[in-house]
Amino acid sequence: MAGGADHGRMERWCWGAGSVVVIVYALIPVAWILSLSLKRSADLGDNRLFPQVVSLEHYAAVFRDPQFSAALWNSLGIAGISTLVAVLLGMFAAYAVVRLEFPGRRVILAAALSIAMFPPVSIIGPLFNIWRTVGLYDTWAGLILPYITFTLPLAIWILSAFFREIPWDLDKAARVDGATPLKAFVFVIAPLAAPAVFTAAILVFMFAWNDFLFAISLTSTNDARTVPAAIAFFTGSSRFQQPTGSIAAASVVVTLPIIIVVLIFQRRIVAGLTAGAVKG
Amino acid sequence: MSEIELRKVSKRFTGATAVKRANFTIRDGEFFILVGPSGCGKSTLLNMIVGLEDVSEGEIRIDGQRVNELDPKDRNMAMVFQSYALYPHMSVRENMAFPLKLAKLSNPEIDRRVARAAQILELDEYLDRRPRALSGGQRQRVAMGRAIVREPRAFLLDEPLSNLDAKLRVQMRTEIARLHNRLGTTTVYVTHDQTEAMTLGDRIAVLRKGEVLQIGTPRELYERPRNLFVAGFIGSPAMNFLPARRAEGRRTTPNGGGPGKVR
Ligand SMILES: Nc1ncnc2c1ncn2[C@@H]1O[C@H](COP(=O)(O)OP(=O)(O)O)[C@@H](O)[C@H]1O
Ligand SMILES: [Mg+2]
Numbered sequence: 066m067a068g069g070a071d072h073g074r075m076e077r078w079c080w081g082a083g084s085v086v087v088i089v090y091a092l093i094p095v096a097w098i099l100s101l102s103l104k105r106s107a108d109l110g111d112n113r114l115f116p117q118v119v120s121l122e123h124y125a126a127v128f129r130d131p132q133f134s135a136a137l138w139n140s141l142g143i144a145g146i147s148t149l150v151a152v153l154l155g156m157f158a159a160y161a162v163v164r165l166e167f168p169g170r171r172v173i174l175a176a177a178l179s180i181a182m183f184p185p186v187s188i189i190g191p192l193f194n195i196w197r198t199v200g201l202y203d204t205w206a207g208l209i210l211p212y213i214t215f216t217l218p219l220a221i222w223i224l225s226a227f228f229r230e231i232p233w234d235l236d237k238a239a240r241v242d243g244a245t246p247l248k249a250f251v252f253v254i255a256p257l258a259a260p261a262v263f264t265a266a267i268l269v270f271m272f273a274w275n276d277f278l279f280a281i282s283l284t285s286t287n288d289a290r291t292v293p294a295a296i297a298f299f300t301g302s303s304r305f306q307q308p309t310g311s312i313a314a315a316s317v318v319v320t321l322p323i324i325i326v327v328l329i330f331q332r333r334i335v336a337g338l339t340a341g342a343v344k345g
Numbered sequence: 346m347s348e349i350e351l352r353k354v355s356k357r358f359t360g361a362t363a364v365k366r367a368n369f370t371i372r373d374g375e376f377f378i379l380v381g382p383s384g385c386g387k388s389t390l391l392n393m394i395v396g397l398e399d400v401s402e403g404e405i406r407i408d409g410q411r412v413n414e415l416d417p418k419d420r421n422m423a424m425v426f427q428s429y430a431l432y433p434h435m436s437v438r439e440n441m442a443f444p445l446k447l448a449k450l451s452n453p454e455i456d457r458r459v460a461r462a463a464q465i466l467e468l469d470e471y472l473d474r475r476p477r478a479l480s481g482g483q484r485q486r487v488a489m490g491r492a493i494v495r496e497p498r499a500f501l502l503d504e505p506l507s508n509l510d511a512k513l514r515v516q517m518r519t520e521i522a523r524l525h526n527r528l529g530t531t532t533v534y535v536t537h538d539q540t541e542a543m544t545l546g547d548r549i550a551v552l553r554k555g556e557v558l559q560i561g562t563p564r565e566l567y568e569r570p571r572n573l574f575v576a577g578f579i580g581s582p583a584m585n586f587l588p589a590r591r592a593e594g595r596r597t598t599p600n601g602g603g604p605g606k607v608r
Binding site: 234 | 395396397416417418421422423424426428430432433434443444447448491495
């Protein structure tokens, strides 16, 4: 018995130690950026993890810069709209793929996946030319479109895997209870799929929010430039100064929304919501 | 209240025929049973009546009106599924109110009907629980409740008791019979259990491999089965079969068993 308890404590200790290692490994760069963003300009090169004096001068500078506020607004709008559209389209597509018998439904899933595999960098050149011709260059739509294209397959996959788990009988019951197919979807299936919807939403949002490639290639002004691209255009206060502090502060600022979004949605990602639908 | 008429109704899935020329009428207010072994097409037949499956051939009429092309939502029938199919994200109250909300009834009317159904089914205490916090028998009752609040033209039940343990099954069987007596609504009840069929039904249709073999009251099926399959399927303990020969208007069995009149 005592041996068993020892064993259990040992195991817990190993898990704990392992978790700490992983967390430290993942968070050191973040901590470093945070530390840089809080140092005074003069201390940036002092090779210390903890700032000698905590100063918010870089944050103040970043928010004084109209370029950054514009980029923040662009990022929020573009990522938000992309998420909304991709998840909505993904829901309808996944539902159709799972619930309807039509020729080529398997092909659709495979094709969707192959789009997700497609290296974005290979279409950047042509896209740049096309967007300039059709007037989408340096617009919100010009970024939203490729973001939806590249995240929709993932959304469809996540959602269709989840829809498959929702008992068919619930659709049927709703139809017999007097619902149109759309109402059955809205009132019964969609609420049950909420955890998957939030998962898909987080992933789409992160893709759009973090994207640098499309943002740097397809924008040129504050009209549509998002934060990751805008940070690359930061300059120091004189041309002999590196904008290290401002970049660090801006990075911290743009990381916050992601953390908040994940924390909010994580609470909603509760598995087992369908428990009790069937006999159980 | 309604009469359900099937006119040579067939259902073909790719490859197989699930229902072959079913041709019978379920009378107004009747408790009608579809019984047969698993896979004989009972559920398919029920789903065609309620509109969840298209009819491949033939015609279904409800009160004389052809309904083949009618969407389930426009047939005003209520169905109880084997899995109960309760909406897991809704409370018992919301589950029962759902069809009424879709029918756009006023809130007081919805409350009144839900309360009445809850009272009939003794669910008052559980109205605010989610289905997962209920026992099997209670879930079954909620499914019944969701059906009766509608005051539908017909109840369709697809093996409603087969997920319950034996004792509860007998109890719920009585309750369903009581409910039918009280409401008098046309009921079509699918089961593979001949005991349920014999004890509940006004009339029974015995199916095998998509074919309706015989339709009759429990007594008719028991006393005058039309073929060996029906004879063997109905009755508990099962009927004994003896090979026999017919000679001179009498029948004899090889072991010389008692002679009797040939029917
Ligand atoms: N969607 C379907 N596609 C193909 N075959 C089906 C489908 N649904 C049912 N079947 C077949 O039709 C037959 C009858 O099924 P069903 O009505 O569910 O039987 P029961 O309810 O009597 O057990 C079975 O052989 C089954 O395999
Ligand atoms: Mg069945």
